[in-house]
Amino acid sequence: MTLRERLENVKRIFPKADSALIAALHEVQDEYGWLHPDGLKLITEVLGYTETHIVSVASFYHFFHLEPTPKHKVGICTNLTCMQKGAYDLLKFARENADPKKVFVEEVECIGLCDHAPAGLLNGTPLKDLTVETLKDILENPEKYDEGYRETYEDMADLYRDG
Secondary structure (H helix, E strand, O other), rough: OOHHHHHHHHHHOOOOHHHHHHHHHHHHHHHOOOOOOOHHHHHHHHHHHOOOHHHHHHOOOOOOOOOOOEEEEEEEEEEHHHOOOOOOHHHHHHHHHHOOOOOOEEEEOOOOOHHHOOOOOEEEEOOOOHHHHHHHHHHHHHHHHOOOOOOOOHHHHHHHHHO
C-alpha cells in the first residue's frame, strides 16, 4: 500500500481531519523515518491542512522528528516507577554509548510497562526490565531486539464511525 493510500485510509477511519492528523503524521514517519517534506505535502493534499499547521502540531510531540534520524530509535521511560528503578542512569548510559549514526536515543513519557521497570521502546517494540548490560547489547545490535512493531489504526475504526 502506498503512503497516499495509507493516508486516505487514515482519513476514512478518522473522518474529521483533526482526529486524522496525528495518525497521518505517524504514517509519514513510518514511511521515511522522519517527517519528510514529501510526506507532509501528501498530508496537505489528503487532509487539507497547511504545512505550517502540520509542522506546528508535529513539533509539539516529542515522538515526531522533523529532521532525519537513524533507523533505530530507543526511548527510555523516565516516569516515576522507571525513574525509581534507575532510568536516568540508563538514559545517560544510552546517550553516552549509542552510535548517533545507528541509534537515536530519547527520553519518553510513561509507556505503561511499570511492572517491568525500567522500560523503554525500540522502534515501538517494548524493552522490559532494562539493565546496563541489556541496553548495551540493544545499542550495539538493535536489529536483534526490533520485533517490527507497527502501530495501526484499523482496530480503532469503529470508535470514529457515526451511529
